[in-house]
Amino acid sequence: MDFELSGVTVTRPVVAPACDAAxxxxxxxxxxxxxxxxxxxxxxxxxxxxxxxxxTAIAKQSPSHGGLCGSGEETKAVAFYKLPGGRLCxxxxxxxxxxxxxxxxxxxxxxxxxxxxxxxxTFAYNPFxxxxxxxxxxxxxPELKPEKTPPGxxxxxxxxxxxxxxxAAVARAGVDWLGYILRAARSGERLVVACEDPPHCLVExxxxxxxxxxxxxxxxxxxxxxxxxxxxxxxGVTGDTAxxxxxxxxxxxxxxxxxxxxxxxxxxxxxxxxxxxxHWTEATARELQEFTARVSPDCSPAxxxxxxxxxxxARRVATAKPAGLLxxxxxxxxxxxxxELECNLRKELAGTIRMRLERIWSQxxxxxxxxxxxxxxxxxxxxxxAFRLAVALIGLVLRRLAVMSxxxxxxxxxxxxxxxxxxxxxxxxxxxxxAVERWLLQADPSQARHVEKxxxxxxxxxxxxx
Amino acid sequence: MTTETETAAETQYCLICEHGNPxxxxxxxxxxxPMALIHxxxxxxxxxxxxxxxxxxxxxxxxxxxFLLDMLSKRxxxxxxxxxxxxxxxxxxxxxxxxxxRQFPPKTPSEADQWHWAYYQVARRxxxxxxxxxxxPDMAGETLAAEVESPKTHVVIENLLSKTAGCLVLIDAAxxxxxxxxxxxFGLKLMTYLDQMFAGKRGEKIHNPVAVVLCKADYCPQCFDxxxxxAETNLNRVWNFCxxxxxxxxxxATSMIGSLGFGGDEEGNVVPIPLHTxxxxxxxxxxxxxxxxx
Numbered sequence: 001m002d003f004e005l006s007g008v009t010v011t012r013p014v015v016a017p018a019c020d021a022a023x024x025x026x027x028x029x030x031x032x033x034x035x036x037x038x039x040x041x042x043x044x045x046x047x048x049x050x051x052x053x054x055x056t057a058i059a060k061q062s063p064s065h066g067g068l069c070g071s072g073e074e075t076k077a078v079a080f081y082k083l084p085g086g087r088l089c090x091x092x093x094x095x096x097x098x099x100x101x102x103x104x105x106x107x108x109x110x111x112x113x114x115x116x117x118x119x120x121x122t123f124a125y126n127p128f129x130x131x132x133x134x135x136x137x138x139x140x141x142p143e144l145k146p147e148k149t150p151p152g153x154x155x156x157x158x159x160x161x162x163x164x165x166x167x168a169a170v171a172r173a174g175v176d177w178l179g180y181i182l183r184a185a186r187s188g189e190r191l192v193v194a195c196e197d198p199p200h201c202l203v204e205x206x207x208x209x210x211x212x213x214x215x216x217x218x219x220x221x222x223x224x225x226x227x228x229x230x231x232x233x234x235x236g237v238t239g240d241t242a243x244x245x246x247x248x249x250x251x252x253x254x255x256x257x258x259x260x261x262x263x264x265x266x267x268x269x270x271x272x273x274x275x276x277x278x279h280w281t282e283a284t285a286r287e288l289q290e291f292t293a294r295v296s297p298d299c300s301p302a303x304x305x306x307x308x309x310x311x312x313x314a315r316r317v318a319t320a321k322p323a324g325l326l327x328x329x330x331x332x333x334x335x336x337x338x339x340e341l342e343c344n345l346r347k348e349l350a351g352t353i354r355m356r357l358e359r360i361w362s363q364x365x366x367x368x369x370x371x372x373x374x375x376x377x378x379x380x381x382x383x384x385x386a387f388r389l390a391v392a393l394i395g396l397v398l399r400r401l402a403v404m405s406x407x408x409x410x411x412x413x414x415x416x417x418x419x420x421x422x423x424x425x426x427x428x429x430x431x432x433x434x435a436v437e438r439w440l441l442q443a444d445p446s447q448a449r450h451v452e453k454x455x456x457x458x459x460x461x462x463x464x465x466x
Numbered sequence: 467m468t469t470e471t472e473t474a475a476e477t478q479y480c481l482i483c484e485h486g487n488p489x490x491x492x493x494x495x496x497x498x499x500p501m502a503l504i505h506x507x508x509x510x511x512x513x514x515x516x517x518x519x520x521x522x523x524x525x526x527x528x529x530x531x532x533f534l535l536d537m538l539s540k541r542x543x544x545x546x547x548x549x550x551x552x553x554x555x556x557x558x559x560x561x562x563x564x565x566x567x568r569q570f571p572p573k574t575p576s577e578a579d580q581w582h583w584a585y586y587q588v589a590r591r592x593x594x595x596x597x598x599x600x601x602x603p604d605m606a607g608e609t610l611a612a613e614v615e616s617p618k619t620h621v622v623i624e625n626l627l628s629k630t631a632g633c634l635v636l637i638d639a640a641x642x643x644x645x646x647x648x649x650x651x652f653g654l655k656l657m658t659y660l661d662q663m664f665a666g667k668r669g670e671k672i673h674n675p676v677a678v679v680l681c682k683a684d685y686c687p688q689c690f691d692x693x694x695x696x697a698e699t700n701l702n703r704v705w706n707f708c709x710x711x712x713x714x715x716x717x718x719a720t721s722m723i724g725s726l727g728f729g730g731d732e733e734g735n736v737v738p739i740p741l742h743t744x745x746x747x748x749x750x751x752x753x754x755x756x757x758x759x760x
Contacts, residue, residue, distance in 0.1 A: 032573075032608075038648060040523025040608040041576050056616045064576035064608060101524050102729075102737035103570045227577040229498055247579055250491025250501075 077223030080127035096142035169201030199236025521636030523607030532561025640685035675758035720747035
């Protein structure tokens with residue numbers, strides 16, 4: 001299965017329909033039964049919409065005798081992959097009683113549902129949501145005598161996700177290991193993740209760290225015994241890994257054991273990795289999922305880096321100091337927007353910074369307010385977004401200073417040279433001058449002369465005088 | 467230049483599909499055949515001879531191959547057989563071990579990386595007899611069926627059969643004797659697939675030896691007396707195809723299990739229990755193929 005994460009082959013995310021919408025899917029059943037057409041593992045039932053090449057791919061990816069990790073009757077596995085032609089397949093595998101030929105072992109039963117890539121958004125770009133609705137809809141229950149051509153199925157799109165299980169899996173494996181696995185999955189490396197517990201939650205956590213438009217190219221399996229012929233990017237396995245180690249020797253497949261191998265190999269965190277790791281650390285998986293689902297189809301590394309940097313900065317605002325916040329504005333709001341998401345993120349960042357500075361400066365002293373004045377004035381020419389923010393904050397500072405120290409406020413206004421800023425804060429300038437004039441009425445004559453000179457100094461502000 | 471030489475030294479080409487693999491690889495990345503085969507073949511410094519055993523799921527390929535290898539290693543039929551590598555013993559060990567416990571060996575998984583492969587050096591125990599390096603995989607019937615239905619789905623089968631010197635096609639004689647058309651039809655599918663694989667010039671018959679092995683012949687003893695007559699009567703489609711397209715074909719009857727008991731599991735499946743083994747007609751097809759290849 002070809003894999004390309006460069007950003008040119010991904011599908012444009014579309015707006016998700018209402019939650020109660022049902023997604024039409026084709027279905028296929030792969031298991032071992034005796035039929036007039038023969039016996040052994042094969043597709044025993046498939047809805048009419050499935051193409052021959054899709055059935056061939058499903059048969060190749062589905063497990064046969066002894067193909068599940070674990071030998072108990074409760075053993076289950078899931079798989080998600082893209083089919084030839086671009087449709088997506090989600091498959092649930094389980095045991096279905098004893099192998100019918102009497103040669104020992106349990107029969108493995110796989111039900112696969114196939115849907116269009118455009119419908120993936122209705123499951124929040126999360127194949128585990130598909131597995132959950134399949135389970136709750138009874139599609140995980142073996143049906144050994146199905147119609148040869150069963151009708152397609154309508155999958156509801158409102159699964160119940162257990163956030164706490166994901167958080168626990170993240171905690172068990174550790175954020176560093178998850179980061180390492182995510183980096184490999186994003187770059188298309190094949191990885192086998194060996195866990196002591198069922199790997200589903202861990203793999204889901206990693207999968208949700210991948211930008212949504214890329215996800216349909218990341219095939220995954222949990223609970224299937226590793227087979228080099230099933231080219232899953234992310235394969236979660238349990239149990240003894242000796243056979244897997246032997247099979248993958250000399251091939252570009254990496255086996256990791258987060259619970260047993262100590263620390264992961266060192267790797268460089270990029271902004272996206274940092275953002276996802278922060279969410280894992282704070283156990284905010286839902287927030288992460290919502291954000292990664294917003295990513296636009298331009299998933300080039302540079303675009304992701306910009307998007308994640310904006311997001312990371314927005315999350316740092318809550319603890320940043322004014323100097324840092326103003327630097328952030330200078331750094332992030334000065335860039336041009338590449339797409340709608342970036343534009344929105346910049347607006348969100350600007351809004352968050354404004355709220356934070358308003359909160360800080362509403363209780364700040366005169367010294368604190370004037371300390372950042374030059375940096376604040378320097379922001380305005382950077383970009384339209386920076387201009388809007390700068391104007392709002394300049395107005396706020398001037399109003400505060402006009403109350404605390406009208407002369408200091410007047411001195412500050414003298415430093416403004418940007419004509420558009422002066423026009424935008426006209427009302428605030430008027431307030432400052434009014435406050436200064438009130439102050440002059442009771443001021444010492446020597447001080448008053450100096451201030452009157454200041455008042456007369458800027459003919460450009462004549463229109464603002466009372 | 468140095469780099470190229472080093473790279474070439476590190477790459478080993480799969481015996482089955484000729485795909486380049488790093489020297490430390492255990493399985494071929496392309497067809498999943500064990501790379502130990504190539505290591506052993508290099509040591510012999512002779513072109514190995516691939517003999518394939520093919521047939522439908524549950525026809526008895528694993529048991530037949532397991533018995534054949536076991537008999538060869540016991541010098542049955544005046545053959546000298548030397549297994550190359552411990553992996554070559556795994557199949558016969560599995561088959562003999564299970565049958566000794568009165569169980570059939572487990573189903574062969576469809577995943578090619580789980581198959582047993584055997585590499586044997588075989589020669590008759592007579593002066594100056596040629597040695598054959600035989601490579602024999604135990605393929606899953608399902609995978610064969612899938613490949614026959616959609617050729618090029620499983621590269622290992624395609625490559626293996628295209629390199630096969632001689633082929634044993636196993637057909638369920640017991641089912642055919644009971645009137646089931648399935649063995650005949652699936653046998654015909656296999657034959658047409660072989661025809662595509664071995665195809666030479668247009669209209670020319672195929673010269674690779676093909677032994678049609680009628681399995682479970684203890685259920686229809688007339689098979690042993692006249693396998694050709696049995697095939698012509700009960701497997702007429704296969705018979706006709708063989709007559710039309712194969713220049714080197716012979717029919718053999720075989721049975722491995724002397725007596726069979728039947729039990730049932732809690733789900734109502736009939737569980738056959740091999741009470742004792744009585745191999746009959748195991749070596750003959752193999753012997754015939756070797757004589758054709760000599």
